[in-house]
């Protein structure tokens with residue numbers, strides 16, 4: 001070997017050592033160290049060959065070899081100091097990381113369940129505009145000009161007279177009856193607005209489901225059957241219904257209906273404030289005046305109609321005492337459902 005060959009060989013050793021050394025693998029580094037620096041290592045072989053070289057070349061090769069030894073030691077000691085990256089090994093015995101799964105808002109859930117129940121009873125679902133006219137919201141429903149519900153204190157008027165935010169979904173019933181002949185068997189779910197002061201039982205917006213069935217030989221007993229069936233499905237099998245006489249301009253006779261308290265089943269407890277019942281909403285037989293307004297002959301057709309607040313049903317079903325909880329988006333509250 002001549003001097004240039006030796007120099008090349010040393011450069012090659014240094015280059016390889018640099019490339020092969022691995023910060024995260026001390027075992028490999030030990031192997032490399034003995035491969036290059038060990039007694040039988042590549043550098044030792046060069047050192048040993050010095051004796052066979054020409055006398056005048058020996059000092060220079062010796063210097064090169066020492067330089068290489070120093071460099072190699074540097075390479076291996078630096079590799080040892082580099083922090084080993086944390087090894088992320090897959091551990092199949094650990095429990096999986098669960099992702100939070102969203103749930104349906106209780107109000108939405110009761111709305112959907114209610115729609116399903118009425119659809120299963122043969123009702124079709126219809127919608128209508130939330131911005132209504134005086135005519136559809138009041139006049140067509142036999143609500144006279146001086147009725148308190150028409151007061152600016154109770155209704156959000158957009159432009160008085162005429163445009164307002166509907167206070168009930170009944171306008172949808174009128175629109176449907178105007179556009180088709182009996183039989184009509186519909187529910188109209190949707191948002192309604194009333195200028196109520198907000199408290200535990202009132203809110204400025206609420207979700208209503210109104211039902212209407214117009215056909216031959218429809219009776220109040222049919223209405224009671226439908227509402228009883230609904231109450232048993234949505235609140236519980238042992239739910240009872242109670243009709244109390246009432247007055248509404250668009251039904252005759254009119255009733256208010258109550259469901260029995262799901263906690264005490266009518267005997268009275270703290271939740272129902274001792275009464276055993278929860279007032280739900282109004283219902284009745286569609287007024288002949290309303291039927292005539294839409295062009296139906298009240299001597300041939302009868303109909304029943306009812307309303308219900310989905311918020312109210314949700315509160316009775318889950319024992320919620322404050323309606324505001326349904327609108328505040330408090331996760332601690334909502335996660336209980």
Ligand SMILES: [Zn+2]
Nearest residue numbers: 261264269272
């Ligand atoms: Zn009770």
